[in-house]
Amino acid sequence: MIHRQVRAAHLQREQRAGVGDLARRQRRLAQPAFHRQRIEGFGSIMTHATQVMLERWEAYAAHHQAFDLSQEMTRLTLRIAGETLFNIDLSDEADEVGRALSVALEQINDRLHRLFTLPTFFPTPQNRRFVAALHTLDNVVEEMIAERRRVTEDRGDLLSMFMLAQDEETGERMNDRQLLDEVKTMLLAGHETTANALTWTWYLLAQHPEVEARLTAELAAVLGGRVPTIADLPRLPYTHMVIQEGIRLFPPAWIILRHAIKDDEIGGYPVPAGRVVGISPYVMHRHPGFWEEPEAFDPQRFTPERVAARHRFAYIPFAAGPRQCIGNTFAMTEAQLVLATVAQRYRLRLVPEHRVETHTAITLRPRHGVHVTLQATH
Numbered sequence: 443m444i445h446r447q448v449r450a451a452h453l454q455r456e457q458r459a460g461v462g463d464l465a466r467r468q469r470r471l472a473q474p475a476f477h478r479q480r481i482e483g484f485g486s487i488m489t490h491a492t493q494v495m496l497e498r499w500e501a502y503a504a505h506h507q508a509f510d511l512s513q514e515m516t517r518l519t520l521r522i523a524g525e526t527l528f529n530i531d532l533s534d535e536a537d538e539v540g541r542a543l544s545v546a547l548e549q550i551n552d553r554l555h556r557l558f559t560l561p562t563f564f565p566t567p568q569n570r571r572f573v574a575a576l577h578t579l580d581n582v583v584e585e586m587i588a589e590r591r592r593v594t595e596d597r598g599d600l601l602s603m604f605m606l607a608q609d610e611e612t613g614e615r616m617n618d619r620q621l622l623d624e625v626k627t628m629l630l631a632g633h634e635t636t637a638n639a640l641t642w643t644w645y646l647l648a649q650h651p652e653v654e655a656r657l658t659a660e661l662a663a664v665l666g667g668r669v670p671t672i673a674d675l676p677r678l679p680y681t682h683m684v685i686q687e688g689i690r691l692f693p694p695a696w697i698i699l700r701h702a703i704k705d706d707e708i709g710g711y712p713v714p715a716g717r718v719v720g721i722s723p724y725v726m727h728r729h730p731g732f733w734e735e736p737e738a739f740d741p742q743r744f745t746p747e748r749v750a751a752r753h754r755f756a757y758i759p760f761a762a763g764p765r766q767c768i769g770n771t772f773a774m775t776e777a778q779l780v781l782a783t784v785a786q787r788y789r790l791r792l793v794p795e796h797r798v799e800t801h802t803a804i805t806l807r808p809r810h811g812v813h814v815t816l817q818a819t820h
Contacts, residue, residue, distance in 0.1 A: 481672070481771055481772050481775055482672045483598060484522075484526045484772075484775075485671055485672035485775070485779060486671075487522060487525045487526055488522050488526075488775070488776050488779045488780065489669050489670060489671070489779050489783050491518055491521045491522050491525065492518060492779070492780050492783040492784060493669065493783065494521075495514065495517075495518050496783070496784065496787055496788075499514075499788070499816060502815070502816055503788065503816040503817075503818065506815055506816075507815070508793045508796075508813050508814065508815050509813065509814065510811035510812065510813055511641055511644055511645075511790065511811070511812045511813070511814045512637065512638070512641045512807065512808050512811045512812050513811060515636075515637040515638075515640045515641045516633065516634070516637040518637070518780065519632075519633035519634075519636045519637040519640075519776070520532050520543070520629075520633045520637075522633070522776060523628060523629055523632050523633040524539070524629075525599075526599060526600055526772075527599055527600045527601055527625060527628055527629070528586055528599055528601055529597055529598075529599045532629075539578070539579065539582050539629075541575075541578075542574075542575040542576075542578035542579050542582075543575075543579070543629060543630065545571050545572065545574075545575035546572065546575040546576060546579065546630065547630065547634060547804070549568060549571060549572035549575070579626055579629070580622065580626075583621075583622055583625050583626065584618070584622060586601065586625075587601070587605075587618055587621050587622065587625075588618075590602065590605055591605075600625075600628065601621070601625060604616055604621055604624055604625070605621065628769070631804075632769055632772075632773070634694070634804070634805050634807075635694035635695060635773065635805055636694075636773050636776055636777055638692070638694040638805050638806060638807050638808075639685065639688060639689045639692075639694050639773070639777055640777055640780055640781065641807075641808060641812055642688055642689070642691070642692035642806075642808075643684060643685055643688030643689070643692075643777070643781065644790045644812070644814070645692075645792070645798060645808075645812050646687075646688055646691065646692075646739045647684070647785075647790070648789075648790050648791060648792045648814065649739070649792070650739050653684065653739065653741060654785075654789060656680060657680060657681060657684055657781075657785055658785060658786075658789075658819060660678060660679075660680045660681060661678070661681065661782055661785055661786050662786070664677050664678055665782065665786060667786060669783060670778075670779055670782040670783060672775060672779070674782070675775070675778055675779075678778065678782060680741060681778055681781060681782055681785075682744070682774075682778055683741035683742065683743075683744040683745070684741045684781065685774065685777045685778055685781060686741070686743075686744045686757075687739060687740060687741040687743060687744060688739075689759045690727045690733075690743070690757060690759070691727065691728070691737075691739060692724075692800070692806055693723040693724055693727060693759045693806060694759070694805045694806055694807075695723060695759065695760070695761070695767070695805065695806075696722060696723060696724040696802060696805070696806040697720050697721070697722045697723070697724070697802075698720070698721045698722075698723065698758075698761050699718055699719070699720055699721075700718070700719045700721065700765075701716070701717075701718055701719075702714065702715055702716060702717045702718075702719060703715065721758075721761075723758050723759055723761075724806065726755075726756060726757075726758060727756075727757065727758075727759075729756070732752065732753060732756035733756070760773075785819070786819060787818065787819060788816045788817060788818060788819060789816075789817040789818075789819060790814045790815075790816065790817075791814055791815045791816070791817055792812070792813070792814055793813040793814060793815060796810070796811075796812075796813040797810060798810070798812050
């Protein structure tokens with residue numbers, strides 16, 4: 443859904459190669475970049491970017507100034523995405539990549555909510571902005587790929603890992619088109635989903651002081667005010683459960699689409715080949731058949747005992763099966779490190795007069811943002 447234009451060439455090749463063959467090969471190539479030991483190298487990037495954000499927040503705190511948390515989280519996760527992908531900072535709003543990403547996401551969201559949209563080759567003002575944004579992304583990423591092809595050194599970022607990855611079955615590496623698609627997927631989808639996950643988690647914490655107090659106590663006991671590392675995460679189980687519960691109630695990927703490659707049947711309902719089936723984590727995560735008091739914010743749902751007692755597909759924030767989100771470990775690691783770093787410094791307080799409501803775009807985002815003020819934890 444996000445990448446109709448991005449994936450068009452791949453879909454044509456997939457039809458020729460056999461449905462699913464290309465997707466499986468591409469996943470095998472990309473998977474090594476997301477192995478846990480690889481992600482561990484990005485922990486310091488994630489926490490450093492968060493600390494830079496907190497330095498900027500000092501002015502907000504000093505003047506009791508309200509700000510839009512969703513914008514801050516988007517800027518932060520875009521910086522992390524840029525540094526882990528390319529070793530460059532994309533968070534500056536004046537940067538052409540950051541500007542193009544904002545335009546592309548805005549236009550995709552708008553198109554999804556219209557009953558009728560003109561194809562992108564019609565030269566409407568919106569279409570021109572959208573096509574120009576996609577061209578900018580393509581050009582910038584293609585230049586980076588070409589430069590890396592010339593240098594051929596491993597810079598330790600995701601682009602280097604993607605380029606050096608080899609298919610364990612065929613020995614093949616990604617071509618430039620595959621690299622371009624993977625990078626754009628990471629930029630367009632990766633930073634947006636994590637930003638929304640963090641925003642909604644802070645929104646919930648601000649309304650549940652007992653959960654916030656327990657989170658703060660765990661961070662104080664384990665970290666004692668220092669910057670967290672990935673090595674700390676196993677000793678921060680409640681922090682992990684808070685994130686899990688946040689994305690249970692507000693899963694960034696609120697609906698997942700799957701294309702039926704042959705006739706099937708689901709719950710007695712026929713599904714003809716070619717039909718698109720929608721699966722909604724938002725609905726599943728609030729289904730009373732799987733969750734007690736499903737609307738309540740209760741991180742204790744994710745203790746090992748309660749997880750083991752629950753249906754394995756009752757909780758699917760990253761989808762499931764062979765097409766499960768390949769970046770799930772990366773996203774959860776980033777969310778936990780950001781939460782642990784910020785929660786040691788500040789409690790976030792909702793601005794009472796600001797209305798918060800959901801907007802079901804590509805991701806589940808706050809329609810008017812989430813406006814907050816800061817309160818020091820000590």
